Amino acid sequence: MTLFGKTLVEPAKAVASLVGAFVISWQMTLIALVAGPFAAVLIRTFGKIIRRSTKRALENWADMLAVLEETLTGIRIVKAYTMEAAERKRFHRVNRQLYKQQRRMARTDAATSPSIEALGLTVGLLAAGGAGYLVLNHKIDMDIEDLITWMVMLAAIFDPVRKLSKVATRFQRGDAAAERIFEIRDRQKEKRTPGAPMLPRLSGSIELAGVEYTYPNANSPALCGIDLTIQAGQTVAIVGPNGCGKTTLVSLLPRLLEPSGGKILFDGRDVATHSLRSLRRQIALVSQDTVIFNATIGENISYGLRRPKPQQILDAAKKAYVDEFVRELPDGYDTMVGQRGATLSGGQRQRIAIARAILRDPAVLIFDEALSQIDPDSEQRISQAMGEFITGRTAVMIAHRFQTILAADAIVVMNEGQIVALGPHKQLLETCELYTQLYNTQFGNAK
Ligand SMILES: Nc1ncnc2c1ncn2[C@@H]1O[C@H](COP(=O)(O)OP(=O)(O)OP(=O)(O)O)[C@@H](O)[C@H]1O
Ligand SMILES: [Mg+2]
Incomplete structure (x- = not known):
């Protein structure tokens, strides 16, 4: 029974x-x-x-x-x-x-x-x-x-x-x-709001107003009092010492984290009350630790697209300088990437991640630059690829390299969860002590 x-x-x-x-x-x-x-x-x-x-x-x-x-x-x-x-x-x-x-x-x-x-x-x-x-x-x-x-x-x-x-x-x-x-x-509840209005493709600006974020179980906020406007089509570089909240800040844009206070507006619309899909579809994220799936290189590039055309994959791969090393592989784009991308170098993995972002044709690109050393040749390729890719797009780049900063329209300097300065490179060198310090230690040797 x-x-x-x-x-x-x-x-x-x-x-x-x-x-x-x-x-x-x-x-x-x-x-x-x-x-x-x-x-x-x-x-x-x-x-x-x-x-x-x-x-x-x-x-x-x-x-x-x-x-x-x-x-x-x-x-x-x-x-x-x-x-x-x-x-x-x-x-x-x-x-x-x-x-x-x-x-x-x-x-x-x-x-x-x-x-x-x-x-x-x-x-x-x-x-x-x-x-x-x-x-x-x-x-x-x-x-x-x-x-x-x-x-x-x-x-x-x-x-x-x-x-x-x-x-x-x-x-x-x-x-x-x-x-x-x-x-x-x-x-792991992620707020679904069925029937929430779609967010149109970004055309004006992204605005963060009084944004705060505290990690669950953390004593002090990781971000507080963030006010920042990013004009569409501009490139903003974020710099700051380790652990100052850069990754946290960019994670708020695709709502991977929900702010504990304040608002994020896309063209004046509160992202929290709009469809999550329509927000995420226009943002591409190249993260600090590149995620490569155990699949073919082609599948890794087309990840997230329902019916990718081979020609599009090839185009994106060429733009991200992926094609040049994939062509040398016996199986080309059908090569299986080993578990966790073990058969690819760090630089190659990051280039695949960039190709993935290019293929999505995002309005907003978030690039959390890797801290790990990448061979100079790969680094050159990556900054070239990024340079072409970000023209005409809104880009938020967490910069650890001087080349990345040079490409930016504005540089945001962060410290301990706050924005401490904002401006172009020359002005910051004159006015911001922390920036000068970062420039001398982090970026100085990459000139
Ligand atoms: N999941 C988490 N839970 C609790 N605290 C976290 C978590 N992730 C990050 N933090 C804390 O929040 C602060 C900001 O972290 P964040 O990763 O944004 O720094 P970052 O500026 O990106 O640093 P890095 O330059 O090393 O990448 C740090 O003090 C960190 O310890
Ligand atoms: Mg980080």
């Missing part, structure tokens, strides 16, 4: 037997029912233990998988730092924890029904003995047949309770699992 069936049929059986037992002798039945609360407490306690250990076991599973993924994706670092033994130990530890938790759960599960059974047997024996004594000594007026029927009914009450206790533990397990699912579901 199904679990659900059991939960319906078994109580009905118990109630019918209970009524029968009451009809025969209500006094004796009442006495026998003293066992009821004990059974209830027992079932509840076991249920709670099962629920807790199920939840912990699921968490241990997640830990184990996380360690596994981390180690495998970072295998080159693990090897380079000869950390194989330490990683093995770490994995062993989480694995052992999982094993212990699973064993604990199985033990509680196995203990539930014998305990209920033992309780039932004890109560049954006591009830039978007591009732037998009362009837045989004529303390209660009842014949032997009735006594036996009564005892059978008492047993019949107990059987469903035993079965239901199993159901209860199963429910507790399911509940613990559901709780974890809902925890995750609730966490």
Whole structure:
């Protein structure tokens, strides 16, 4: 019978037997029912233990998988730092924890029904003995047949309770699992606003007004009091020391993060109240850590497009200087990129990401320049590709290289979550101390 069936049929059986037992002798039945609360407490306690250990076991599973993924994706670092033994130990530890938790759960599960059974047997024996004594000594007026029927009914009450206790533990397990699912579901809510008006392609300006952002669980805001206007078609470079909030700021534009305060306007329209798709479709993001999927190079370039034309892919690839190295590969654009782009150099990966952005023909381009060293040849190609690509588009470039800054119409200097200066290169050199400092340390050597 199904679990659900059991939960319906078994109580009905118990109630019918209970009524029968009451009809025969209500006094004796009442006495026998003293066992009821004990059974209830027992079932509840076991249920709670099962629920807790199920939840912990699921968490241990997640830990184990996380360690596994981390180690495998970072295998080159693990090897380079000869950390194989330490990683093995770490994995062993989480694995052992999982094993212990699973064993604990199985033990509680196995203990539930014998305990209920033992309780039932004890109560049954006591009830039978007591009732037998009362009837045989004529303390209660009842014949032997009735006594036996009564005892059978008492047993019949107990059987469903035993079965239901199993159901209860199963429910507790399911509940613990559901709780974890809902925890995750609730966490990653991205506000969908069906019927929200479409955002037309940017033509005027992007305006950030009093924008603030605080990461969940962070004590202090990562961004505060950001006021910035970016004219359509202009290129704005953002510079600032590590951790000053540059990546956070550009993540707000495609609403990968929602501002905790203030507004972002596209041509005077609040992006928060417009369709998310229509916003994201006009923004291309080339991120700091280039994401390459385990697919062919062609598929990586056309990612996000439904029906890309091969000619378009080729054009984009040429503009991003991808074509020159893909042509040398035996399978060309059908070459599978290894897991996490392992078979491509950092510069090549970034060029693929740029080709991906070019193919989308975005109104707004966000380029979070990589911090990692890229070979000078690749770097030259990347700035050439970007230079051609951004003409006529709105571009927000987080700059770590001097060439990128030179291409900008305005430079935004950030520090500790705030904009501290804004202007062209020459003016900033004269007026902004932090900019001069950055220029000397970060950009100076790239001249
Ligand atoms: N997911 C996160 N949760 C909590 N704090 C974060 C998170 N991401 C970033 N931060 C914090 O927010 C601040 C700004 O980070 P952000 O990544 O925007 O810096 P950045 O200017 O891009 O630095 P970099 O030049 O190193 O790329 C930092 O103090 C950082 O520690
Ligand atoms: Mg960053």
